[in-house]
Amino acid sequence: MPSQKAQKIDLNTEYPCPCPRRRGRLVPITLTEAMGCDRCQQIFVVEENGYVLEQLSTSYPYKKAWRWSGHRWSTAHPSLSDNYLPVGLGVILVLLLVWLPLALLSPFGSSIIWAILPVTLMVLPALMLLLAYRR
Known part of the structure; x- marks a missing residue:
């Protein structure tokens, strides 16, 4: 059974995009501490000592954040x-x-x-x- 504990996010590793209904991959953005999705063009940064991935967006007033469990993303801060x-x-x-x-x-x-x-x-x-x- 895979661990449900959050794992540290490595900026040099590719991950699946956490956005729902997207099949994209997160790839590191060169010379930054950010990752970008190759399908939805969203940019994500790693926060909280490397355990939380936060979506950068100017159009959405509330920040979305996820934790990596080793096999899938889970919401870091559940919303209403x-x-x-x-x-x-x-x-x-x-x-x-x-x-x-x-x-x-x-x-x-x-x-x-x-x-x-x-x-x-x-x-x-x-x-x-x-x-x-x-x-």
């Missing part, structure tokens, strides 16, 4: 998009814990408000996530 399902379930659970007691304690004369409120409370966080993590 990697944990979308647990975060989404957590948001729904919090909304239900807040909305349900309010709905049960209120007079049912204003049922339109209680129908619009949970929809608004679910759409606003989803819209905020969409705007924050769009490319």
Whole structure:
């Protein structure tokens, strides 16, 4: 069984490109401490004492980083998009814990408000996530 522990990245070795759906190879860039992909033209630098590969990009506001396990890349800093399902379930659970007691304690004369409120409370966080993590 291959080791899951991160291995030090050697700048003189070729690696597969960590970008998803790419079949490129990372090759060292001469006279620099960087590597470039021969297919997607992305440039990567080695950080954290040689254990983390970080993508250089001016168009993406959050830096992507990976660790080499000896046979594949794994995300160094998992982002919110990697944990979308647990975060989404957590948001729904919090909304239900807040909305349900309010709905049960209120007079049912204003049922339109209680129908619009949970929809608004679910759409606003989803819209905020969409705007924050769009490319």
